[in-house]
Amino acid sequence: MSDNQNLLAEQRRAVILDEVRRRGGVRVNELTRKLKVSDMTVRRDLDALARQGVVEKVHGGAVPVVEASTHEPGFEAKSALELSAKEDIARAAAELAVPGSAIALSGGTTTYALAQHLLDVPDLTVVTNSVRVADVFHAAQSAGAAGGRRPGAATVVLTGGVRTPSDSLVGPIADQAIRSLHFDVLFLGVHGISVEAGLSTPNLGEAETNRRFVRSARRVVVVADHTKWGTVGLSSFATLDEVDTLVTDAGLSAGARAEIAEVLPGLVVAGEPEEGGSG
Known part of the structure; x- marks a missing residue:
C-alpha cells in the first residue's frame, strides 16, 4: 500500500472517530455516503x-468506547497507536527547539518520538521525568565515538521519583527537582x-509533576495527536491559557x-x- 493510501485511510478514520465521538455513534451506511467509499472500506x-x-x-455501525477517567494505559500499549501521527x-516539534537552550520533556510516547529528533539539536540541556526519553539520549551517546562525549551532545538530567505505567517518574522527589529549575521550553505530552x-x-x-513542569517553563508546547482532543482524565493540571503552542497532526477535524x-x-x-505538489 502506498504512503498516499495510508494517509487517506488515516484521514478517513479521523473523520469517523470524530463523528462517533460527536454524535455518540454512527451507522455504516451513513459513513459510506459521507465518505463516498464502499461498505467494505x-x-x-x-x-x-x-x-x-x-x-x-x-x-x-460503531459507538465510542467510554473509558474510566482513571484508566491509564501502559507505555507499550500507547506506543503502538498513531505511529505516523506521532x-x-x-x-515538527523538534524545529521549535533552539540549540543551546534548556528544555524539559515530560513522559509519554509522543515525547519519546520527539527525543529521537532532538538528538540532532546541538548543546541542549534536557530535563525529563521519562525513563524512556533519558534512554534515547543515553543510547545515542553510548553509540558515539569511543572514549568521550561527542561535541554538541545533550546534557540530560533525569528526575527521581516513583515510576508510573507510562514509565514517568512522579511524586515529591520529582516535584522538588523540577521546582528549582527554569526551562526555555517545556514539551509536554498529555x-x-x-x-x-x-x-x-x-x-x-x-x-x-506536570503542574510543576508548567510553572517552571517560559514556554509550553503540548505535543498530542488528534485522538487526545476531547479526552478527559481524572485530574486536570493546566488550563489552555497556560499553553503557548499545540503541535498535533493532520487527523484533527475542522471543528476541533x-x-x-x-x-x-x-x-x-x-x-x-503540501499544496500545489505534483500528482
Missing part, C-alpha cells in the same frame, strides 16, 4: 479503530486535552481546529499534504 476502518480501542463495533508531530478540562491525566501523581484557534495562540498541524 468503512468496515475495515471500523475494525482498525476497534483494534486501537477507541470505538466499539455494534450491529450496523512521527509527524515529533519532526493524556487528554479539551476546552473545558484543559490538560488532564488519569494519574494524580503525574498531574502534580476552529475550537482550538479560539483559545490557543499557536497551533501547528504536522503532516498536512
Whole structure:
C-alpha cells in the first residue's frame, strides 16, 4: 500500500472517530455516503479503530468506547497507536527547539518520538521525568565515538521519583527537582486535552509533576495527536491559557481546529499534504 493510501485511510478514520465521538455513534451506511467509499472500506476502518480501542463495533455501525477517567494505559500499549501521527508531530516539534537552550520533556510516547529528533539539536540541556526519553539520549551517546562525549551532545538530567505505567517518574522527589529549575521550553505530552478540562491525566501523581513542569517553563508546547482532543482524565493540571503552542497532526477535524484557534495562540498541524505538489 502506498504512503498516499495510508494517509487517506488515516484521514478517513479521523473523520469517523470524530463523528462517533460527536454524535455518540454512527451507522455504516451513513459513513459510506459521507465518505463516498464502499461498505467494505468503512468496515475495515471500523475494525482498525476497534483494534486501537477507541470505538466499539455494534450491529450496523460503531459507538465510542467510554473509558474510566482513571484508566491509564501502559507505555507499550500507547506506543503502538498513531505511529505516523506521532512521527509527524515529533519532526515538527523538534524545529521549535533552539540549540543551546534548556528544555524539559515530560513522559509519554509522543515525547519519546520527539527525543529521537532532538538528538540532532546541538548543546541542549534536557530535563525529563521519562525513563524512556533519558534512554534515547543515553543510547545515542553510548553509540558515539569511543572514549568521550561527542561535541554538541545533550546534557540530560533525569528526575527521581516513583515510576508510573507510562514509565514517568512522579511524586515529591520529582516535584522538588523540577521546582528549582527554569526551562526555555517545556514539551509536554498529555493524556487528554479539551476546552473545558484543559490538560488532564488519569494519574494524580503525574498531574502534580506536570503542574510543576508548567510553572517552571517560559514556554509550553503540548505535543498530542488528534485522538487526545476531547479526552478527559481524572485530574486536570493546566488550563489552555497556560499553553503557548499545540503541535498535533493532520487527523484533527475542522471543528476541533476552529475550537482550538479560539483559545490557543499557536497551533501547528504536522503532516498536512503540501499544496500545489505534483500528482
